[in-house]
Amino acid sequence: MGNKGDLSNFERGMVVGARLAGLSISQSAQLLGFSRTTISRVYKEWCEKGKTSSMRQSCGRKCLVDARRQRRMCRLIQVDRRATLTEITTRYNRGMQQSICEATTRTTLRRMGYNSRRPYRVPLISTTNRKKRLQFAQAHQNWTVEDWKNVAWSDESRFLLRHSDGRVRIWRKQNENMDPSCLVTTVQAGGGGVMVWWMFSWHTLGPLVPIGHGLNATAYLSIVSDHVHPFMTTMYPSSDGYFQQDNAPCHKARIISNWFLEHDNEFTVLKWLPQSPDLNPIEHLWDVVERELRALDVHPTNLHQLQDAILSIWANISKECFQHLVESMPCRIKAVLKAKGGQIQY
Structure with a gap:
C-alpha cells in the first residue's frame, strides 16, 4: 500500500478524515490498514494542496497506438x-x-x-452443389448416431515427404474463422509423397492400402473386392451397412458400378456429394496422421520410411478419436442445414 498509485480517491479521503477526526498517524494506519508513510504523505498533500485526488492517472508513457x-x-x-x-x-x-x-x-x-492462425482450407462450392448438399442434409436430418454407425467411410490421401504448402498463416480474430478473407481455396503440393487409400467405421479402423501409382478403375476394383467387401460383410453381417466413397472418376467407372450392383444385397453404397470434405469425418483422421508425422522426433527421409510411419500412426489412432468423429455427424448435418448447403466449420 506504500505506492501513491495504490490508493483511490475514496481511500485518500478516508485517510484525511481519520486525521481530521483526531487519530494519530499510527492509529490511522492501524485502522485503515495503510502504512504510516502513506498516511503521512496523503495527509501532508491534503494540507499543502487542499485536495485528495491523485494525479497518478496522468503519469506514465502515452500509448503510441491510440x-x-x-x-x-x-x-x-x-x-x-x-x-x-x-x-x-x-x-x-x-x-x-x-x-x-x-x-x-x-x-x-x-x-x-488478432492472432496469427492457420486458415481454413475450403472448396469453392458452386450453386448447384450447394443445393445438392442441402438436399442431402434434409434427407438425413433424422439420422441418429446409431444410423451413422452403420456407415463405413473411405478416402484417398497423399502425404508429402517434404511439406511444401508453406504452412500459411493469417491474421484473424477468433470469430473470423469462416470469413471469406480468412479462407484458403487452394493447397500447394510438391516433393515426393505416398498415396494411400483407407477406410474406417464407428466400430473399428479399416485397412490402409498404399497406392504406388495413380488410382485407376482396375486398381480400385482390387481394393473394393479385397478390402471393402470383407470389411463390410464382417462389420455388418445383417447387410445393413453403408459404404461411403467420394465422386472420383475411378469410383464411378462402369466396372465399379457393376461390382456394387452385384453385391447390393450385402451392403449399400451411400450416394455422396461433390465438394463435401467437411461432411466426411475421415478427413479429420487425415489431419491426425498429418500432425503426428510433423511431430515425429526423427522425420522420414525417404518414401519407404514415410509409408511405414503412416501405417504405424494409423494403427495407433485411439478408438475414442474416430468414434467421436462419427458421433459428430448429426451436428454436421444440422450445420449444413443452417448454412443452407454452404461450407461448415468442422
Whole structure:
C-alpha cells in the first residue's frame, strides 16, 4: 500500500478524515490498514494542496497506438491477412511521424484480438452443389448416431515427404474463422509423397492400402473386392451397412458400378456429394496422421520410411478419436442445414 498509485480517491479521503477526526498517524494506519508513510504523505498533500485526488492517472508513457491508429492497423490487416509482422510494421510506419517497432505491433494486434492462425482450407462450392448438399442434409436430418454407425467411410490421401504448402498463416480474430478473407481455396503440393487409400467405421479402423501409382478403375476394383467387401460383410453381417466413397472418376467407372450392383444385397453404397470434405469425418483422421508425422522426433527421409510411419500412426489412432468423429455427424448435418448447403466449420 506504500505506492501513491495504490490508493483511490475514496481511500485518500478516508485517510484525511481519520486525521481530521483526531487519530494519530499510527492509529490511522492501524485502522485503515495503510502504512504510516502513506498516511503521512496523503495527509501532508491534503494540507499543502487542499485536495485528495491523485494525479497518478496522468503519469506514465502515452500509448503510441491510440484508437484512431488501431483503425489504421486494422485496415492493413483487412487488405492483406497473410502479411508478416515485419510487413505490417513497415506499412504502418509509412507516412507516420512517430514510428513503432514490431513488438508494439504484436502487442497492439493482440489487444485488438488478432492472432496469427492457420486458415481454413475450403472448396469453392458452386450453386448447384450447394443445393445438392442441402438436399442431402434434409434427407438425413433424422439420422441418429446409431444410423451413422452403420456407415463405413473411405478416402484417398497423399502425404508429402517434404511439406511444401508453406504452412500459411493469417491474421484473424477468433470469430473470423469462416470469413471469406480468412479462407484458403487452394493447397500447394510438391516433393515426393505416398498415396494411400483407407477406410474406417464407428466400430473399428479399416485397412490402409498404399497406392504406388495413380488410382485407376482396375486398381480400385482390387481394393473394393479385397478390402471393402470383407470389411463390410464382417462389420455388418445383417447387410445393413453403408459404404461411403467420394465422386472420383475411378469410383464411378462402369466396372465399379457393376461390382456394387452385384453385391447390393450385402451392403449399400451411400450416394455422396461433390465438394463435401467437411461432411466426411475421415478427413479429420487425415489431419491426425498429418500432425503426428510433423511431430515425429526423427522425420522420414525417404518414401519407404514415410509409408511405414503412416501405417504405424494409423494403427495407433485411439478408438475414442474416430468414434467421436462419427458421433459428430448429426451436428454436421444440422450445420449444413443452417448454412443452407454452404461450407461448415468442422
